Amino acid sequence: MGTMEIVDFQPDHADAFKALNVAWISHFFALEPKDLEVLNDPMGKILSPGGHILMAVEGEEAIGCVALMAMKDGGFEVAKMAVTDAFKRRGVGRDLMAACVERARQAGVPRLYLETNSSLAPALALYRRFGFQPVEPAEPSPYARADVMMELRL
Numbered sequence: 001m002g003t004m005e006i007v008d009f010q011p012d013h014a015d016a017f018k019a020l021n022v023a024w025i026s027h028f029f030a031l032e033p034k035d036l037e038v039l040n041d042p043m044g045k046i047l048s049p050g051g052h053i054l055m056a057v058e059g060e061e062a063i064g065c066v067a068l069m070a071m072k073d074g075g076f077e078v079a080k081m082a083v084t085d086a087f088k089r090r091g092v093g094r095d096l097m098a099a100c101v102e103r104a105r106q107a108g109v110p111r112l113y114l115e116t117n118s119s120l121a122p123a124l125a126l127y128r129r130f131g132f133q134p135v136e137p138a139e140p141s142p143y144a145r146a147d148v149m150m151e152l153r154l
Helices: 011-028 033-039 042-047 092-107 121-129
Strands: 004-008 052-058 061-070 076-083 111-116 148-153
Touching (some): 004 092, 011 042, 011 052, 011 076, 033 076, 042 052, 042 061, 052 076, 052 092, 061 092, 092 111, 092 121
Antiparallel strands (some): 061 076
């Protein structure tokens, strides 16, 4: 087994970024138009507006990902977080979230925000461990599956 590392998204990660997210979303929910809009154009929808995508890689294999999408209020939305099934329960999600918090602090943003689903117990537990608290959304979510909104003040 190689060493897992968190790296910044490169254009050749686009297919893996999409595949990782399509796999988990379609397993638990239905892919929605907003998913495809973002997954089909990560450069235009995430990076160009000032966001970041972090990839968890082991050797040449992308095993996880997470996006930080720039928000109107100056914060980042944590989105499109996925870990391939073979690497679940190995701390990859924790390492991705730690990298998100560190990147947000480096960028000086006031908060991290996320939308998730109440059925995703492992994800909710991870977010709580990092200090995320439930909040009321400023505006309705574009995702039908999003029924839990959380933030971490930095």
